Amino acid sequence: MGQQVAIVEDQPGITRDRFEREAEWLGRHFLVVDTGGWMPKGSDLDDKVSRQVEAAVMEADLVLFAVDSLVGVTEDDAALAAWLRKSGRSVMVVSNKVDSDKREADRWEFLSLGLGEPYPVSALHGRKSGDLLDEILKRIPGTADEIGVSSSDKKAGELPKVPRISIVGRPNVGKSTLFNRLVGEDRSITHDMPGTTRDAIDTMVETDDGPVVFVDTAGMRRKSKVDDSAEYYSFVRALRAVDESDIALLVIDASEGVTSQDQRLAERIDAAGCPVVVVLNKWELLDADGREDIESEMSRKLYFIGDAPVLKVSALTGKGVHKLRPVLHETIVQYHKRVPTTDVNRVIAEAQQKQPAGSGARVLYALQGAVDPPTFTFFCQS
Numbered sequence: 607m608g609q610q611v612a613i614v615e616d617q618p619g620i621t622r623d624r625f626e627r628e629a630e631w632l633g634r635h636f637l638v639v640d641t642g643g644w645m646p647k648g649s650d651l652d653d654k655v656s657r658q659v660e661a662a663v664m665e666a667d668l669v670l671f672a673v674d675s676l677v678g679v680t681e682d683d684a685a686l687a688a689w690l691r692k693s694g695r696s697v698m699v700v701s702n703k704v705d706s707d708k709r710e711a712d713r714w715e716f717l718s719l720g721l722g723e724p725y726p727v728s729a730l731h732g733r734k735s736g737d738l739l740d741e742i743l744k745r746i747p748g749t750a751d752e753i754g755v756s757s758s759d760k761k762a763g764e765l766p767k768v769p770r771i772s773i774v775g776r777p778n779v780g781k782s783t784l785f786n787r788l789v790g791e792d793r794s795i796t797h798d799m800p801g802t803t804r805d806a807i808d809t810m811v812e813t814d815d816g817p818v819v820f821v822d823t824a825g826m827r828r829k830s831k832v833d834d835s836a837e838y839y840s841f842v843r844a845l846r847a848v849d850e851s852d853i854a855l856l857v858i859d860a861s862e863g864v865t866s867q868d869q870r871l872a873e874r875i876d877a878a879g880c881p882v883v884v885v886l887n888k889w890e891l892l893d894a895d896g897r898e899d900i901e902s903e904m905s906r907k908l909y910f911i912g913d914a915p916v917l918k919v920s921a922l923t924g925k926g927v928h929k930l931r932p933v934l935h936e937t938i939v940q941y942h943k944r945v946p947t948t949d950v951n952r953v954i955a956e957a958q959q960k961q962p963a964g965s966g967a968r969v970l971y972a973l974q975g976a977v978d979p980p981t982f983t984f985f986c987q988s
Contacts, residue, residue, distance in 0.1 A: 809822075876910065967988045
């Protein structure tokens with residue numbers, strides 16, 4: 607992989623959700639899943655993180671148990687090792703922070719974990735990462751076919767295009783709850799505390815219309831409100847997810863109405879050229895007057911997104927969520943649509959007949975230059 611795709615910070619608790627990325631080594635492709643720290647006796651949030659870790663372990667062909675060679679064996683290491691031995695999964699102990707040959711001997715302390723020979727590496731400097739990858743390939747089954755890439759596609763160097771749908775919004779509006787509804791399992795950790803989601807979490811889902819990737823993003827606040835580096839990088843990843851998406855689901859807390867931050871996020875999505883579908887979440891909390899008020903706010907405050915679809919749902923109960931799939935499919939079709947040049951010019955000619963240009967420019971000819979998003983070029987006479 608060779609990229610910094612997960613947020614790294616010198617404090618515990620930064621990684622919370624499972625974070626997947628495809629990796630390749632010596633022509634073989636496999637999925638790497640980064641998880642949060644296993645802390646089963648912590649807070650309610652720590653317990654949810656630990657459940658995600660355990661779910662990832664049970665789905666894995668190989669588990670890399672990372673330990674700190676500078677610290678040595680801790681009580682938490684011993685407890686997790688005991689659980690891993692009972693899990694029946696294939697495990698490799700990876701002794702991290704071995705930055706030189708002098709520190710090689712530190713790894714042998716971890717033999718006491720009962721999980722075999724520890725492999726010394728330095729994740730920060732990449733030391734012996736190649737040796738570790740060689741050993742990983744010996745222990746995992748399968749080829750590119752196992753992660754949805756056919757051999758013919760791999761040889762041709764072209765991966766199938768899978769639509770990406772990012773879920774964005776302010777903190778604590780229900781993005782992760784909606785994400786879990788859409789993917790059909792608790793892949794993102796949900797909690798009442800704002801900022802629970804740190805990274806952009808991708809999950810591919812097979813639908814009747816083909817595979818799609820849903821991306822759960824961190825809640826986005828104004829830059830002036832971002833008060834630590836981890837949140838800043840979460841903010842940057844969320845923006846990048848929007849730029850790389852085919853569709854953005856803008857989740858708004860209907861019980862709070864359309865805020866100025868919702869407006870700014872909608873503007874950012876519009877500037878990225880990404881189609882937007884507005885999701886009014888927590889719709890069940892509104893009475894008749896409240897629903898009328900937010901519909902009025904939508905027309906006044908988000909007028910610039912035009913006739914973007916608006917869906918009223920409850921991510922918590924699932925009510926209305928089933929309406930998203932057909933809307934997303936139609937939006938994806940429109941995003942990739944190519945309009946014949948004759949049709950483009952017919953529409954322009956009809957518009958100019960209804961509204962003469964007068965002293966302004968007259969469109970002589972037009973054509974569609976690109977898709978994703980559909981882009982048109984106009985040739986005009988002033």
